[in-house]
Amino acid sequence: MKTKYNLPVEGMTCASCVARVEKVMNKFPGVENVAVNFASEKVSFVADSKVNLQEVAKIIEDYGYKLNLAENKSKEVNNAGDDSPNKNYEELKRDFLFALTLTIPLFVISMLSDMEVGWFKSIWNFDLEQTQKILLIITTPIMFISAKRFFIIAWTNLKHFSAEMNTLVAIGTGSAYLYSLIITLFPEFLLKPGIMPHVYFETAGVIVTLILLGRLLESRAKNKTRDSIKELIGLKPKTALVLKNGSEIEINIDDLVLGDIVIVKPGNKLPADGIIIEGYSTIDESMITG
Structure with a gap:
């Protein structure tokens, strides 16, 4: 089983630091799709369940950087290392x-x-x-x-x-x-x-x-x-109203999957990207318009 992580990295000061962190982590067995964001000072990657994150952090530390393992699982809003x-x-x-x-x-x-x-x-x-x-x-x-x-x-x-x-x-x-x-x-x-x-x-x-x-x-x-x-990002709704088996069920937006039918009532925000399949309404567009 593979898990996606989004963790803070401390100590990066220039673009070459980004390239070095990506290069080092990509060499680690079981770690793939490494992408470092210099602006947010975070690294996202996919790793096997057998991968020891402490060992990954140790290797990164040997190069002068610190991988913050305060929160492991990737989320839309990750407060780790705030x-x-x-x-x-x-x-x-x-x-x-x-x-x-x-x-x-x-x-x-x-x-x-x-x-x-x-x-x-x-x-x-x-x-x-x-x-x-x-x-x-x-x-x-x-x-x-x-x-x-x-x-x-x-x-x-x-x-x-x-x-x-x-x-x-x-x-x-x-x-x-x-x-x-x-x-x-x-x-x-x-x-x-x-x-x-x-x-x-x-x-x-x-x-x-x-x-x-x-x-x-x-x-x-x-x-x-x-x-x-x-x-x-905090303006984004935390839950979505989904139509399942003829009933309206409120679920966490992290649990939305492709093919779900989402109900957006008048004045509500859009919880995710999608295609309108029925009806029309007035929604809260403040996230886009300010």
Whole structure:
């Protein structure tokens, strides 16, 4: 016996994540017809009764994603993982605000000290080496707290010899931070050949902050769209009036089968698609017209 599932997937950040989840799940024995919806962050698939969903979730987790098994059976309105989008948004908001709080002084100090602005030099009584160490202190929490998500996903991808957008962000920000760290702690490496060392702490901080801002706006837009779709689907009637053996019987719309004769009384909503075989009436079209 085969069962259809529609489960939330956490951790997808781009189109390549969708392709990877589909590829991994399609390789699992007994799983077929895998389709991932990036907008709703859900995966639908058909699986044999012998398939252990815990094992499927474990494989997905090895690739850096989380398959939510809170609700197994597929339904028209699946509330499984409803808290996940909000949780992800709150985490992004927290990381972004933390990064922004540190990036603003990081950027100001870095730019004004490089441009040698007169009024700034009069209040900033630190030499180049001291300034670089201050920038290092400000940047380090950004990299180890706000940017942590990028490096975790990048490391997971590296273990599976794959790469995606998070890998690019991790390489770019990590390289800028690591180079600047070496220059700050061991400036003699460049001072010996007569090269004036320059750090890029503000580059790493600004990139992380802007990427988090983009993710935050995307997450908020997706949450609003998801809520609107749920409200629209919620307008659909939960039951249908079916004519069987000359009697009107009210059943759940999930129990409707092809060939059922559905009775729609004046002012009611249409529970399913169908063909009018007899009569005429005025129905509730608010689901379409608003």
